[in-house]
Amino acid sequence: MEEFFQQLTNGLAVGGIYALIALGYTMVYGVLKLINFAHGDLFTYGAYLGLTLLTSLALTDRLGFALGVLVLVLMVMGLVAVLGAILERAAYRPLRESPRLSAVVSALGASIFLQNTLMLIYGARFQVYPDNILPATTLHLFGLYLPLMRVLIVLASVAMMAALYLFIQKTRIGTAIRAAAIDQGAARLMGIDVNRVILLVFLMGPALGGAAGLMVGLYYGQINFTMGWVYGMKAFTAAILGGIGNIPGAMVGGLLLGVIEALGAAYLSIAWKDAIAFLVLILILIVRPTGLLGERVADKI
Amino acid sequence: MKHGKLFAVVLLAALLAAAPLFLNAYQVDVLNSIGLYGLLALGLNLILGEAGLFNMGHAAFYAVGAYTAAILNTRYQIPILWTLPLSGLTAGLFALVVARPVVHLRGDYLLIVTIGVGEIVRIALVNDIFGMTGGANGIFGISRPQLFGIVIRRPWEFFYLIWGCVALTIFLFLRLKQSRFGRALNYLREDEVAAEGSGINTAYYKLAAFGLGAAWAGMAGTLFAAKMTIISPESFNFWESVVLFMIVILGGAGNIAGVLLAAFLVIGLPELFREFASARMLVFGLVMVVMMVFRPRGLLPARGGRFSPVTLARGRG
Numbered sequence: 001m002e003e004f005f006q007q008l009t010n011g012l013a014v015g016g017i018y019a020l021i022a023l024g025y026t027m028v029y030g031v032l033k034l035i036n037f038a039h040g041d042l043f044t045y046g047a048y049l050g051l052t053l054l055t056s057l058a059l060t061d062r063l064g065f066a067l068g069v070l071v072l073v074l075m076v077m078g079l080v081a082v083l084g085a086i087l088e089r090a091a092y093r094p095l096r097e098s099p100r101l102s103a104v105v106s107a108l109g110a111s112i113f114l115q116n117t118l119m120l121i122y123g124a125r126f127q128v129y130p131d132n133i134l135p136a137t138t139l140h141l142f143g144l145y146l147p148l149m150r151v152l153i154v155l156a157s158v159a160m161m162a163a164l165y166l167f168i169q170k171t172r173i174g175t176a177i178r179a180a181a182i183d184q185g186a187a188r189l190m191g192i193d194v195n196r197v198i199l200l201v202f203l204m205g206p207a208l209g210g211a212a213g214l215m216v217g218l219y220y221g222q223i224n225f226t227m228g229w230v231y232g233m234k235a236f237t238a239a240i241l242g243g244i245g246n247i248p249g250a251m252v253g254g255l256l257l258g259v260i261e262a263l264g265a266a267y268l269s270i271a272w273k274d275a276i277a278f279l280v281l282i283l284i285l286i287v288r289p290t291g292l293l294g295e296r297v298a299d300k301i
Numbered sequence: 302m303k304h305g306k307l308f309a310v311v312l313l314a315a316l317l318a319a320a321p322l323f324l325n326a327y328q329v330d331v332l333n334s335i336g337l338y339g340l341l342a343l344g345l346n347l348i349l350g351e352a353g354l355f356n357m358g359h360a361a362f363y364a365v366g367a368y369t370a371a372i373l374n375t376r377y378q379i380p381i382l383w384t385l386p387l388s389g390l391t392a393g394l395f396a397l398v399v400a401r402p403v404v405h406l407r408g409d410y411l412l413i414v415t416i417g418v419g420e421i422v423r424i425a426l427v428n429d430i431f432g433m434t435g436g437a438n439g440i441f442g443i444s445r446p447q448l449f450g451i452v453i454r455r456p457w458e459f460f461y462l463i464w465g466c467v468a469l470t471i472f473l474f475l476r477l478k479q480s481r482f483g484r485a486l487n488y489l490r491e492d493e494v495a496a497e498g499s500g501i502n503t504a505y506y507k508l509a510a511f512g513l514g515a516a517w518a519g520m521a522g523t524l525f526a527a528k529m530t531i532i533s534p535e536s537f538n539f540w541e542s543v544v545l546f547m548i549v550i551l552g553g554a555g556n557i558a559g560v561l562l563a564a565f566l567v568i569g570l571p572e573l574f575r576e577f578a579s580a581r582m583l584v585f586g587l588v589m590v591v592m593m594v595f596r597p598r599g600l601l602p603a604r605g606g607r608f609s610p611v612t613l614a615r616g617r618g
Contacts, residue, residue, distance in 0.1 A: 105550045120579060233539070
């Protein structure tokens with residue numbers, strides 16, 4: 001049982017990271033019906049910016065562990081958000097009236113560009129997070145010995161998701177985002193500045209993705225410039241699993257995928273780990289063609 | 302076809318046919334790659350361009366074809382070119398089986414499922430499925446193809462084999478485009494509900510597009526296996542599917558000339574950018590974005606076909 005719960009908590013931590021990235025995919029999709037293939041690379045930027053800021057500013061030495069990491073998270077989120085907004089302006093806005101797949105190719109091009117920029121700056125090798133920033137504490141919880149980092153990641157991702165959910169559901173701006181996702185034309189007629197909504201979505205999604213990148217760096221200790229594709233693909237799978245465009249769906253899908261993958265790798269086969277996620281996705285889509293929480297949209301005639 | 306256009310096409314074809322005479326072996330090899338990707342992209346164009354089905358896992362069908370050819374050749378000593386129809390058939394059947402339960406999914410859901418199929422196939426190959434695929438090392442020792450008693454081994458010999466197949470494909474797919482079948486696919490892409498309302502069996506045509514496109518990828522896989530004499534799962538990863546997807550959309554989905562032009566650009570440009578060394582993929586990504594921004598409908602957008610009553614009557618059945 002010990003092994004099972006270790007895998008379960010590990011799955012929840014990875015799932016939380018997937019969910020944070022998946023939120024970026026699903027929010028952009030909700031408003032623009034665009035699969036932002038460069039989103040995974042913004043996540044990688046989060047990891048690299050985190051590393052650079054961490055080592056160059058020595059935040060945890062100056063401010064202590066808790067405050068230092070908090071400041072670091074906020075800085076990374078802010079910077080990646082700006083990057084997301086630039087991406088939207090440069091690669092997606094000119095294509096807003098074009099066929100949807102053209103924007104997908106533009107997104108793929110942007111993804112290649114971002115990835116190779118990182119490679120030129122940092123080199124192609126794995127980069128290692130310093131391992132002395134975090135106290136290597138193990139928490140004794142519910143009869144389990146859990147690494148502190150794992151617990152923090154689960155808590156932080158759940159907190160961010162809760163904050164986002166409240167923001168989308170309870171504030172005026174959140175209502176505007178939901179309205180623009182349902183019907184852009186009608187939202188515009190109701191006086192909502194759809195361009196601002198889109199900009200906002202491209203700030204919030206990348207911010208969450210950047211935070212997820214930082215988490216991966218802190219959790220696994222090493223990062224690579226191509227990891228955005230793997231995580232991005234998993235997170236996109238999670239978003240589809242939950243029903244793309246649906247914000248709670250991305251959260252559920254992300255956590256579920258993380259847990260399934262961790263348990264599958266532990267009990268079925270580690271060699272097939274990456275295939276398990278896709279097999280589950282295909283099986284679920286056969287039964288529920290629009291994902292777990294996706295609405296059945298009637299085709300307009 | 303107007304005279305000017307016909308002249309241009311003949312001139313281009315003649316220029317291409319003479320290319321090995323004044324290019325070196327490396328350059329001919331690049332042209333061979335372009336031809337292979339052209340074949341693959343023309344197959345994907347049926348699925349993605351003509352029928353509008355989002356397929357970002359085309360490398361899976363390519364892999365199935367290549368491995369079928371390699372296994373038949375290395376284990377049962379069947380000459381590699383003889384496996385061509387068989388690997389096409391296997392890839393096509395595989396596509397039918399895989400696509401059958403998911404082909405009704407809405408666009409983006411189909412996209413991720415096809416990505417998933419591509420990854421599952423690659424992982425299955427790495428894990429040495431059925432004990433026949435050789436795991437991560439793949440299969441080596443595939444014999445050279447033989448045509449009319451001539452062993453094909455030098456780049457320029459492959460050039461004529463590959464581009465001969467491309468020419469045949471262009472001819473067949475142009476015919477297909479003007480047939481009842483091709484028009485049904487286009488109708489499906491433009492308006493699925495209206496197509497179904499007009500009595501088009503959408504499930505049948507979607508599956509047929511998948512099967513045919515995949516069969517073409519399978520045959521291209523055979524040529525690839527014959528050219529390389531060694532294949533491994535890494536030749537069929539997600540990146541290959543992405544490149545093919547970009548070629549079709551960049552070229553102008555549904556336009557055969559556009560797709561071939563895009564194959565030249567997408568495969569040829571990184572070779573031209575060699576002087577940028579490690580920055581060449583960065584330039585490549587930037588060029589992709591810029592091209593889409595300035596030509597959002599692709600380099601040569603597909604135009605609505607004109608059909609005279611005579612051709613319509615001939616295309617019946």
